[in-house]
Each structure stands twice: as structure tokens, then as C-alpha cells.
Amino acid sequence: MNLEQLRKELPVGTAAKIAATMGVSVGSVWNVLHGKKSPKEAMILKATAEHLAACKKEVKEAREAINAVLEPAQ
16 A cells, blocks of 8 residues: 555545544544554544545536536537
8 A cells, every 4th residue: 555645645634534533633643644553553544545535526526516517508
């Protein structure tokens, strides 16, 4: 797994959102995303994957909505 690539794809503020959702510190999330071991590593990575998937879905739906508005009526 390439954590650097993962970090680049995450929107700003993701660590704080994941930390709040999971009840852990932002530092714990940050540490895991930078390759440091944690007892909650698996949970943090799973939450990160779920958050990233939701963000990508949201962006896709927003783009589709914009395209629908911009396309000329036929």
C-alpha cells in the first residue's frame, strides 16, 4: 500500500473527520497515514478507505449533476 499516494488523494481535513468519527486523536490518524504503527491501525485505514470512497462518489455525482445542467436540451 502506498500511503503517500493515499495522502495525496485525501481531501483537506480528512484526518480530523476520521478522528472525530472514530473517537481517536488527529495525531493517531496522522501517524497511521504516515506509516507509524498503531493498535488501531486497521480501523483507521478502513475508515480512511471508506471516507475516500464516499468523497470520490460525492465528486462523481456532483460532476454528473453539473454536466446534466450544462448539456443542451435535446
